[in-house]
Ligand code: PRP
């Protein structure tokens with residue numbers, strides 16, 4: 001795995017919640033709740049290097065200098081459908097973020113991504129975009145979404161996924177070396193159907209109960 005580059009956010013709370021999500025008998029209600037909670041925890045790490053600036057404020061006790069986020073504004077871009085499962089967790093942590101949507105589904109026969117929707121904030125070039133999708137399998141969907149966002153003007157993008165296959169990370173590293181990748185786990189491999197092993201199955205179906 002030395003040839004792939006991704007930050008694994010391996011906080012014990014995240015790993016515990018992810019294990020429950022992986023279990024095949026975990027119901028959709030719990031799966032959705034845990035995904036939202038993990039998204040909040042991962043946002044903490046994804047935003048760790050965001051720059052701060054000092055401003056003058058007045059507390060009830062005294063005037064002082066205090067830190068606030070500086071720099072670019074944030075946009076969150078879920079890759080439909082399953083990316084929606086991470087959205088509320090990120091926006092809970094960054095309430096001022098604008099939200100864009102990119103619709104991609106993976107053709108089950110070819111495993112190639114098919115784009116069907118794109119709606120982004122107008123000022124996408126001025127924002128740091130956090131692209132969210134629980135699963136990074138072949139990497140095709142995320143790579144296509146990143147290419148699309150760059151064509152629309154995005155310059156500063158972070159990719160945040162829950163579970164990744166080494167193959168998917170490699171594709172993002174090669175096609176989008178400027179995009180940092182954050183994941184909660186790097187699994188073993190892909191199976192013949194392009195599912196992550198051991199993974200957690202079809203994330204979209206488990207979030208929305210469409211199994
Ligand atoms: C899943 C997942 C990713 C993609 C990953 O979406 O949410 O978008 O597959 O696979 P890849 O890395 O091989 O492209 P899916 O196509 O099942 O659509 P959905 O989100 O609508 O369920």
Ligand code: URA
Pocket residue numbers: 082135137194195196197199200201202203204
């Ligand atoms: N998409 C999913 O939802 N799960 C996988 O394991 C691979 C792609």
